Amino acid sequence: IFFRLGQPASLARVCSMSTTPVKSVTNTTPGKHQKDTPKADRFIPNRVAMDLDISNYNLVCKENIPQDQRTEYSRNLAKQLFTDTAEDNKVLAFKQKPPTPMGNAHLNTLRFLHQHNKKEGQPKVKTTRVIPTTAEKILDAPDMVDDYYLNLLDWCYTNVIAVALNTSLYLWNAGTGDVNRLPIETDEVPITSVSWAGDGNILAVGTDDCTVQLWDCARQRKMRTLRGHSARVSCLAWNNHVVSSGSRDTMVLSHDVRIRDSKIATLGCHTQEVCGLKYSPDGMQLASGGNDNKLCIWDVAGARGTVSPRFELTAHTAAVKALGWAPFQKNLLASGGGTQDRTIRFWNTSTGECVNSIDAGSQVCSLLWSRHSRELVTSHGFTDFQLSVWKYPSLVRIADLKGHESRVLYTALSPDGKTVVSAAGDETIRFWKVFDQEPKKISTKRDRDEMSTSLRGINIR
Numbered sequence: 001i002f003f004r005l006g007q008p009a010s011l012a013r014v015c016s017m018s019t020t021p022v023k024s025v026t027n028t029t030p031g032k033h034q035k036d037t038p039k040a041d042r043f044i045p046n047r048v049a050m051d052l053d054i055s056n057y058n059l060v061c062k063e064n065i066p067q068d069q070r071t072e073y074s075r076n077l078a079k080q081l082f083t084d085t086a087e088d089n090k091v092l093a094f095k096q097k098p099p100t101p102m103g104n105a106h107l108n109t110l111r112f113l114h115q116h117n118k119k120e121g122q123p124k125v126k127t128t129r130v131i132p133t134t135a136e137k138i139l140d141a142p143d144m145v146d147d148y149y150l151n152l153l154d155w156c157y158t159n160v161i162a163v164a165l166n167t168s169l170y171l172w173n174a175g176t177g178d179v180n181r182l183p184i185e186t187d188e189v190p191i192t193s194v195s196w197a198g199d200g201n202i203l204a205v206g207t208d209d210c211t212v213q214l215w216d217c218a219r220q221r222k223m224r225t226l227r228g229h230s231a232r233v234s235c236l237a238w239n240n241h242v243v244s245s246g247s248r249d250t251m252v253l254s255h256d257v258r259i260r261d262s263k264i265a266t267l268g269c270h271t272q273e274v275c276g277l278k279y280s281p282d283g284m285q286l287a288s289g290g291n292d293n294k295l296c297i298w299d300v301a302g303a304r305g306t307v308s309p310r311f312e313l314t315a316h317t318a319a320v321k322a323l324g325w326a327p328f329q330k331n332l333l334a335s336g337g338g339t340q341d342r343t344i345r346f347w348n349t350s351t352g353e354c355v356n357s358i359d360a361g362s363q364v365c366s367l368l369w370s371r372h373s374r375e376l377v378t379s380h381g382f383t384d385f386q387l388s389v390w391k392y393p394s395l396v397r398i399a400d401l402k403g404h405e406s407r408v409l410y411t412a413l414s415p416d417g418k419t420v421v422s423a424a425g426d427e428t429i430r431f432w433k434v435f436d437q438e439p440k441k442i443s444t445k446r447d448r449d450e451m452s453t454s455l456r457g458i459n460i461r
Contacts, residue, residue: 131389131399135430136419138403139172141165146406146425148321148338148365148381149248149275149291151193151235153410153423156200160217161412161421163429164191169205171217174414182215184222195236195243204243206233212245214257228253228263235277237286239300244286246274252288254303269296269309278323280331285310285349287333289320295335297349311352317341322367326392328374336364336378344378344390358395360388365409370435371417377434379422381407387422389434401432 143166145152152164161172167190169182184191184205193206202223205213212226212233231248238244242264244254252267252274269288276289279300286298293316296309322336322344331350337343344364346356363381370376374392385408387401406425413420420434 129436131401132433133399133401135401135403135432137431139429141423141427141429143168144423144425144427145190146409148319148363148407148409149234149273151195151275151410152191153412153421153429154194154196154203155412155414155421156196156203157198157415158200159415160200161429162194162196162203162217163423164194164205166190169194180220182217183220184213184215192232192234193236193245195238197238197243198240204236204238204245206236206245208232210247210249212236212243212255214243224257224262226253226255226257226262228255231273234273234275237277237279239279239283239286244277244279246277246288246290248273250274250290250292252277252286252298254300265300265303265305265307267296267298267303267307267309269298269312270294275319276321276323276335278325280325280333280349281327282330285331287323287325287335287349289323289335291319293318293320293337293341295320295323295347297333297347297352311349313347313352313354315345315354315357316343318363322364322378324367324369324376326369327371334367334369334376336360336367339363339381344395346392356393356395358390363407365407366411368411368413368420371413372435372437375435377411377420379408379411385424385426387411387420387432387434399434401434403430404428 141163145166153161155161155174159173159175161174163170163172167188169184169191171180171182172178182203190208191205192208195204196202197204201216201218203215203217205215207213210227210229210231210233213222214224214226215221216223226243226245229245229247229249229251233245233247235246236243241258242254242256244252246252250268250270250272253263254265254267255262256264267286267288270290270292272291274288274290276287278287279285280287284299284301286300288296288298293314295313295316297311297313298307299310300307316335316337318338318341320335320337324334326332326334331348333347333349335345335347337345342360342362342364344358344360344367345354347353348355360378360380362383364378365381366379368377375389375398376392377387377389379387384400384402385404385406387408388397389399389401390397404422404424404426408422408424410423411420416437418433418435418437420432421429422432423429
């Protein structure tokens with residue numbers, strides 16, 4: 001048996017594989033001054049040059065054959081724990097090994113084990129995208145009215161922005177940069193709200209003289225004037241061929257623009273000015289918010305005459321202007337409260353239940369959902385006058401976009417769903433790259449075509 005005194009018995013058994021018998025075993029241990037491997041007997045291994053941990057691993061690694069999916073992990077673990085490659089290292093060493101680096105380098109390599117063990121097909125962790133916190137473009141907007149209850153900005157699918165500046169209405173083409181002034185004859189009556197129809201050709205304009213004007217912007221001509229309110233028209237919303245208007249007279253009126261006697265429904269719930277109005281994506285429900293701190297949900301499918309709300313929600317403690325329907329989940333509505341409330345609430349409009357809420361820290365002036373991800377952006381008043389981007393449903397604030405010097409009252413989303421335009425009382429309009437665009441979800445052409453067909457093929461009287 002060939003082994004040196006003091007060797008483990010397990011290692012000694014391996015050495016017994018030699019076929020040449022020996023009568024005796026030397027008990028002489030080389031002195032410390034000897035540095036070279038003794039050459040008297042080539043069968044005596046050098047313990048100084050051996051790594052007993054690797055030797056033990058090579059002896060027992062095949063006793064229990066691991067499953068296929070664990071083989072690669074075991075191999076990588078061995079490579080990281082041992083400086084040398086375990087599979088290539090022999091149990092017995094007969095020559096001096098080269099010096100190894102000092103320190104705990106073998107421990108530092110353990111941090112890479114997880115990466116080595118990753119298999120193809122496993123989902124990769126998405127990195128957090130960086131949202132630019134400064135505006136990419138700024139436009140002057142002289143005479144922009146600083147009024148929380150109005151809605152003076154909208155962006156249509158043909159990439160044209162409508163913005164009302166006191167008594168004037170301008171159309172700015174975001175693609176070409178061309179600016180046109182719509183020839184509205186209001187006799188110095190301020191414009192109080194604007195809203196594009198789905199095809200981007202017809203613009204509804206609410207005024208301080210209680211009327212709603214419909215304009216064909218391509219031809220620069222007024223098509224019709226809708227009446228019925230007794231005070232200024234603060235907000236507008238389209239649902240195919242029906243346009244609804246909210247007013248300081250506390251009422252919401254719905255007009256079918258295809259027929260001569262256009263008023264088809266009167267929605268009464270609020271006791272003060274109606275300042276927020278939004279249809280659900282499927283057009284089955286309408287949400288209205290008012291200065292009476294109420295949020296009302298209406299079932300509007302086939303609604304005619306005097307209509308009562310399905311839900312009258314009173315959780316907010318200030319005016320409710322900011323409204324937005326989630327595009328990814330039916331019956332999910334977000335609402336934002338004014339200065340005394342500062343809260344964003346999320347509602348299940350099929351039950352009337354508030355499913356989530358968060359204190360935004362300041363007056364919530366407007367709210368927009370991303371079309372491509374579960375995110376939303378809100379605009380705010382005092383003190384930071386910022387736009388905030390939120391994850392849903394975690395409600396983690398992932399970015400604050402600052403630059404405005406007054407409360408950010410009006411926002412709109414670009415046709416591709418990536419850019420948010422904001423207008424504030426500081427008389428500036430700013431453009432922000434906020435949302436990512438996912439190609440597989442971009443296509444909304446069918447919806448636009450349906451809307452285009454419904455409006456282009458009718459006579460607005």
